Amino acid sequence: MPDNTLEKIINNYLNINSAIITLVTIGLITIITIVAYSLERRISNSSPLYRRAAIHIVEGVILASSMIMLEKIFFILNKGSINNGWLYANAQLTILLYCMYLVRNKVTLLINLFMPLFYYQSMIFKRFDDKNLPLFITAYLFLIAIIIFIYIKTEKLQDNEWKYVGMQAQFGLAWWALIWTDHDFPAYEIFNMLVVFLIYMSIIRFCARKMQDTMMNYNDLKVQVNYDELTGVRNRANFDKTSKELFETYSKEAIPLTVTMFDIDHFKEFNDKYGHSIGDEVLKHVAHTMEREMFLTDTKGQLFRFGGEEFIIIFRGKNPSACIPIVSDLRNTLINTPLVLKNQRLDITISFGISELKLTDKDFDNLFNRVDQFLYDSKNSGRNHLTVEGVTYSFDDLNEKQ
Structure with missing residues (x-):
């Protein structure tokens, strides 16, 4: 060159x-x-x-x-x-x-x-x-x-x-x-x-x-x-982070924040009777049904798997009375779409607790503990119930009123 x-x-x-x-x-x-x-x-x-x-x-x-x-x-x-x-x-x-x-x-x-x-x-x-x-x-x-x-x-x-x-x-x-x-x-x-x-x-x-x-x-x-590996929805760690951020924001604003908690009724029986793999399918079915229905109806709710068979939904800008028909519709959708595995129909019901962030709440744990207690009130009332700010309702009664 x-x-x-x-x-x-x-x-x-x-x-x-x-x-x-x-x-x-x-x-x-x-x-x-x-x-x-x-x-x-x-x-x-x-x-x-x-x-x-x-x-x-x-x-x-x-x-x-x-x-x-x-x-x-x-x-x-x-x-x-x-x-x-x-x-x-x-x-x-x-x-x-x-x-x-x-x-x-x-x-x-x-x-x-x-x-x-x-x-x-x-x-x-x-x-x-x-x-x-x-x-x-x-x-x-x-x-x-x-x-x-x-x-x-x-x-x-x-x-x-x-x-x-x-x-x-x-x-x-x-x-x-x-x-x-x-x-x-x-x-x-x-x-x-x-x-x-x-x-x-x-x-x-x-x-x-x-x-x-x-x-x-x-x-x-x-x-x-x-995100939860099994169900694909937000996990406990994400909930902990989100809850702290929400408390910092909504405790200073005149905007409602409502938290609902639900779990699957008699979930242990699914595991004992059908095996843990079927239990996993039940968890995925519930999570996917709830998330899909919230997306289709544009409820603006965020779904989290808290642990085991317990889930949490956070609703920004909504008070408990506005969340009751949403939660009822979510529950009805789950009832109307049973899980079918190997020609076996599995009917799934859920129990709810609902509460709103209050001015007296010193941190998010105050709200969470209240919701958790309301969930147990629903379960102690025979399951397949909804407890809102300490008042328990049967979903069947709510459907008749609607």
């Missing part, structure tokens, strides 16, 4: 500015990934349109801000010069394409589609006098087709390494053809720029995978710490 060629590669690719831009790009990708994961967990397909739109707009703003930040850093490093612009361009292309894979929303799609019209500092109208205008239009239309294809087929592309790299190459080729129509450099340099872009993408993908694995491990650990 000639000395001048080696010197050119070192000057262009192996310098401090290249290292800084690469590290900045990785840092921006990290921030985008963390923010995107945090925001996307707050919405689902069933979320209101305005909520989804707001989060997608925020993600788009973060992407646009990252592009602007990268531009400012590049010009600072180059003292306002456009020298080594390939470095800045490849870094921006990497962020654009990565966000297409990571954040699949229409705001990100639109930014990718219209970015070619804004990436160059001169006015767009100056291109119209350029003799390369037909090439620009052709490359732009090709880029649009590639972007839309990636947007639609992201999951399938990520499952196939060769298709993934192939689409990256076509994305980079279309972009560098566009850049070539605006800048005076030899056409063969497009190949060099494309190779650098693919190297950038491989580095970013490696870092992103490591980061995603770390986040997944963190989420798994969070689930293990806060």
Whole structure:
């Protein structure tokens, strides 16, 4: 290899500015990934349109801000010069394409589609006098087709390494053809720029995978710490943490907070008669039925497994009288959906205790002890009962009144 060629590669690719831009790009990708994961967990397909739109707009703003930040850093490093612009361009292309894979929303799609019209500092109208205008239009239309294809087929592309790299190459080729129509450099340099872009993408993908694995491990650990392994609902540790936070908040506010506690009637008989594995199925059935019904009816309640066959539901902003029909409906749903195992129907009933946080409660334990006592009052009254602030009701009587 000639000395001048080696010197050119070192000057262009192996310098401090290249290292800084690469590290900045990785840092921006990290921030985008963390923010995107945090925001996307707050919405689902069933979320209101305005909520989804707001989060997608925020993600788009973060992407646009990252592009602007990268531009400012590049010009600072180059003292306002456009020298080594390939470095800045490849870094921006990497962020654009990565966000297409990571954040699949229409705001990100639109930014990718219209970015070619804004990436160059001169006015767009100056291109119209350029003799390369037909090439620009052709490359732009090709880029649009590639972007839309990636947007639609992201999951399938990520499952196939060769298709993934192939689409990256076509994305980079279309972009560098566009850049070539605006800048005076030899056409063969497009190949060099494309190779650098693919190297950038491989580095970013490696870092992103490591980061995603770390986040997944963190989420798994969070689930293990806060959720019951058997039933999947929040566990005792999560309840202890939540109860302290709620007491600090609601003891100072004029907003009601009601706690209900229930357990499964004659649960020991399920274990003794059918075995502990059937007992586990009973626990899961009760937990899943309750959680599903609360979600479908939007009760705003939080379900916890306190221990054994005991569960707790916390209702924010509701007083006990408002919780009585909710609890009755939950109990009726459980009665109407018996557990059937091996052609054996298992009818399950539950007993409840309900109480509201009072101004005289010095801590959450005062409320909890009261609820616990009301639960035992229900059980001592023959089970399948509900005790609210010391007054015990039969569910059958409540159903007749309703």
